[in-house]
Amino acid sequence: MLTLSSISISFGGLQVLQSLNLTVPGRGIFGLIGPNGAGKTTVFNLITGLLVPSAGTIDFLGQRLNGSLPHRITRSGIARTFQNIRIFKEMTLLENVLIALGGRASYGAASVLLPWAGYREAERLDRESARGFLARVGLAEKAEQWAGTLSYGEQRRLEIARALATEPKLLLLDEPAAGMNGIEKQQLVEEVVKLNGEGLAVLIIEHDMSVIMGLCHEIAVLNFGSVIARGTPNEIRANPEVIEAYLGKEEQTHVRSEEMLS
Amino acid sequence: MEWLESFWATYSTLVLSIGTNVLLALSIYLTLATGLLTVANAAFMAIGAYTAGVLTTQAGMPFFVALFFGALTPALVALLMGGPTLRLSGVYLAMATLAFGEVVRIIILNAEGLTGGALGLNGIPQLTHGFDVGLTVALTLYVLLRLARSRFGRAMTAICQDETATELMGLNVRGYKLFAFVLGGALAGLAGGLNAHFTFFISPNEYGFERAVEILAMGVLGGTGSPWGAVIGGVLITLLPELLRGLGHYRPLINGVILVVIILYSPKGMWDIVRRLRADLRLPVVN
Numbered sequence: 001m002l003t004l005s006s007i008s009i010s011f012g013g014l015q016v017l018q019s020l021n022l023t024v025p026g027r028g029i030f031g032l033i034g035p036n037g038a039g040k041t042t043v044f045n046l047i048t049g050l051l052v053p054s055a056g057t058i059d060f061l062g063q064r065l066n067g068s069l070p071h072r073i074t075r076s077g078i079a080r081t082f083q084n085i086r087i088f089k090e091m092t093l094l095e096n097v098l099i100a101l102g103g104r105a106s107y108g109a110a111s112v113l114l115p116w117a118g119y120r121e122a123e124r125l126d127r128e129s130a131r132g133f134l135a136r137v138g139l140a141e142k143a144e145q146w147a148g149t150l151s152y153g154e155q156r157r158l159e160i161a162r163a164l165a166t167e168p169k170l171l172l173l174d175e176p177a178a179g180m181n182g183i184e185k186q187q188l189v190e191e192v193v194k195l196n197g198e199g200l201a202v203l204i205i206e207h208d209m210s211v212i213m214g215l216c217h218e219i220a221v222l223n224f225g226s227v228i229a230r231g232t233p234n235e236i237r238a239n240p241e242v243i244e245a246y247l248g249k250e251e252q253t254h255v256r257s258e259e260m261l262s
Numbered sequence: 263m264e265w266l267e268s269f270w271a272t273y274s275t276l277v278l279s280i281g282t283n284v285l286l287a288l289s290i291y292l293t294l295a296t297g298l299l300t301v302a303n304a305a306f307m308a309i310g311a312y313t314a315g316v317l318t319t320q321a322g323m324p325f326f327v328a329l330f331f332g333a334l335t336p337a338l339v340a341l342l343m344g345g346p347t348l349r350l351s352g353v354y355l356a357m358a359t360l361a362f363g364e365v366v367r368i369i370i371l372n373a374e375g376l377t378g379g380a381l382g383l384n385g386i387p388q389l390t391h392g393f394d395v396g397l398t399v400a401l402t403l404y405v406l407l408r409l410a411r412s413r414f415g416r417a418m419t420a421i422c423q424d425e426t427a428t429e430l431m432g433l434n435v436r437g438y439k440l441f442a443f444v445l446g447g448a449l450a451g452l453a454g455g456l457n458a459h460f461t462f463f464i465s466p467n468e469y470g471f472e473r474a475v476e477i478l479a480m481g482v483l484g485g486t487g488s489p490w491g492a493v494i495g496g497v498l499i500t501l502l503p504e505l506l507r508g509l510g511h512y513r514p515l516i517n518g519v520i521l522v523v524i525i526l527y528s529p530k531g532m533w534d535i536v537r538r539l540r541a542d543l544r545l546p547v548v549n
Contacts, residue, residue, distance in 0.1 A: 048430055050426065050430075069429075069434075069436075070426075070429040070430055071429050071430075071431075071432050071433055071434050071435065074429075074430055074431065074432035075432045079430075080430060082427070086424050086426070086427040087427075088419075088420055088423045088424060088427070089423070090419075090423060091416075091419065091420070091423070095416060098413065098416055099416055099417065099420045099428065099431050099433070100431040100432070101413075102413040102416060102417050102431070102432075102433055107412075107413070109409075109414065112408050112409055112412040112414065113405055113408060113409075119412065123412070123413075126413070162431065165431075166431060166432045
């Protein structure tokens, strides 16, 4: 579904991704993990068009993405949430979702200006479907509240509702469980499984291993800008290279403890 | 009706100025509400004023045709200029548009054959009447109020709050910005055309830095939460110097103090005060 081929990008002198290859299958939940600074969010920014790779190609459903503007990439069926929540705090929940519906242009400028051109009806339908998206993440009864008044977990759910309103085929979740308590994490896992069951492919970045291992059908591990391992959760858990990337080499810790003792 | 006639004889220029200033405030409301700090509106006003003025005085065109081109020409200039400059944001955009204003002023100053240069354009027929200004303001307000409540207005507010997030919701952010900039340019040009046809005389210095800041002050003072904010700002900035006439040389000082106080206590402008008052009185909020 989504293929990144030999993608490279550097910021200043720092090579963040070095000829990265990654294929995300059209169904299922795909995890992208790795230590801090491995380049995970950079991958998301490249896919969604916020960054342009210095080399390599990104293809989505047979369409070349790199070089496209972000809003076109979203319209082609990729939606995302953000590591640091980016809802519109000074708008109501309903308006937040309505913005996302706005990309589809349910009515034109002319119908806004001419009272008889059916703009009220189009607006009413938009509001109805926006309420529908809020209901899917359990926020329907808070539709008229300011988004800034929501709890952290609710804000993350609103972000998902907003992403869903763009009608994506692939949903990118950037650390959706960050800052959530145990119950909220459980709800998140159930919600993502449900969405995936409805046919939505998911690419998820997450540090919480219980969430990743419980959700993902397949995982890729990123370290220093390249994929060092790929497989099912069980394969990843047993992979010595992955353990090394996360915890360091055994000898090194050994040496360090020896140094400390002496 | 006698008092009305004498009132109009004394205050017609002031009333017409309020009208054109409200148009200018609405023109900068469009860009401010989209999160763009542009100060090119004085230059767009100049282009509109000179286009319309030259067309009536030198080409003998009918008033409404001159006004039409007075709005169209700055809109086209905005369209050409918007592509490269609207990639900038914040202070950089303000500086680029400020520089553009100077360029326009200097071009007008040097195109003596057409504009009269530093001597200004003289003898513009006084064709603007209360009716023209009233109708233009009413129509503009109607259009902008409807836009503000539609998905277009929501998109503008969203861009103002978080441009990147808006873009990733599938909205053409560059398109919306250009739309706000071009429509703002057209409105400023229209205001310039109307203004030129009741002041009899225009000169390049009327459209310099001071005018640019004055227009910005109207937008900021009124607030960008609704087109009504721009109306409040335009009316207040026009009336303040008249109301403070008794203070003589201290007028600009008091003007500045009032602006500072409003920005300190209600950073979102006068409209926000009105909005909060209405919320307190539990009246239904229109916008």
